[in-house]
Amino acid sequence: MSGRRPDPGTVRITAGEQPARRGWEVWLAVILAAAIAGTSAAAFAASGNGSRTEAETAADAPASELRLGYFGNVTHAPALAGVQNGFLAERLRAQGGTKLSTQVFNAGPAAIEALNAGAIDAAYLGPNPAINSFVQSGGESISVIAGATAGGAQLVAKPEIVSGTQLKDKVLATPQLGGTQDVALRAYLRSQGLSFGPDDGDVTINPTENAQTLKLFQDGKLDGAWLPEPWASRLVLEAGAKVLVDEADLWDGTLAGKPGQFSTTVLVVNREFAAAHPQAVDALLQGHVDAIGWLNDAPAGEQAAVVNAGLKEAAGAALPENVVTRALGNIEFTPDPLAGSYPKLLQDGVDAGLSKPADLTGLFDLAALNRILAAGSTHEPVTAAGLGAE
Structure with a gap:
């Protein structure tokens, strides 16, 4: 109904008057009443009082595709192994037929640009580009949903x-x-x-x-x-x-982790994608945890072979065995993003003139990760250090 005001010449019916209605007027009243009822029902459903909201309904729909960015670096071994061994694609496909597509980047700022432009949905990258994106967007661009590697720089x-x-x-x-x-x-x-x-x-x-x-x-x-x-x-x-x-x-371990441990690579997701497709994010995290578990359990030779195959696919060439072995020896694979170290990482960026002071509260969303870790009993819960959900 439009709620339009009556014309000045319209006859007003005062309270108590009930003029007789002609047949066509009765039918008109019935039609109008039905329209009003339908509109009210729709409004009631949209309000969430009797049905699901449009956002909730959209979030139930499986994502047709998840576009993932990563680098051709050993510090991105969870991505390399996750792609090579099919952990990521299989979890996404099982979630609802979601297809995994990948794009290789050289460094974090380029991956962040792609995330912010909507060209990819999630990415493995270093903590400082994640911090910068979060700060510059006022906390609206990305969430850190897991750690990937520590050390290796x-x-x-x-x-x-x-x-x-x-x-x-x-x-x-x-x-x-x-x-x-x-x-x-x-x-x-x-x-x-x-x-x-x-x-x-x-x-x-x-x-x-x-x-x-x-x-x-x-x-x-x-x-x-x-x-x-x-x-x-x-x-x-x-x-x-x-x-x-x-x-x-x-790194002496006083901020996060243990002595010598520092965050090198984390897994982040575009917030709009996460809100629209939480099940796809869960599936991505499950594949990510699978990959980390495999890397930590695999024999050294098998681990190096799979990572090297991933490097060849991502960067176009495999590496000598001694290079891969030395590189892997400097890295720890962990889902813990070491959140307690992020205020220092931000301050280092500020001191270098590359960031501005900011509140990092809300940067992390580790609730889904901790739920998956608890179900698998493979790792202790990880903390957001007061900077987000856990």
């Missing part, structure tokens, strides 16, 4: 560089501006009293794709790089670099 340099102070006037690389290793390098340089401004800094930092970093280091055009695995191992074993800083030595 090093600052490697020319053998003659044996202390941080010797990095003055040197040229260093990181995978991408604002990425987790980029922030870690800048925080370390600050701790050594070194600046890194674009024009007059003590150290030049060139964000560079990992494969190009290896070539530039071999050609003598870089003095070092802060890299995730397997790239740190490649520079050591294939280009003669030495480890100047193992990032594990910078």
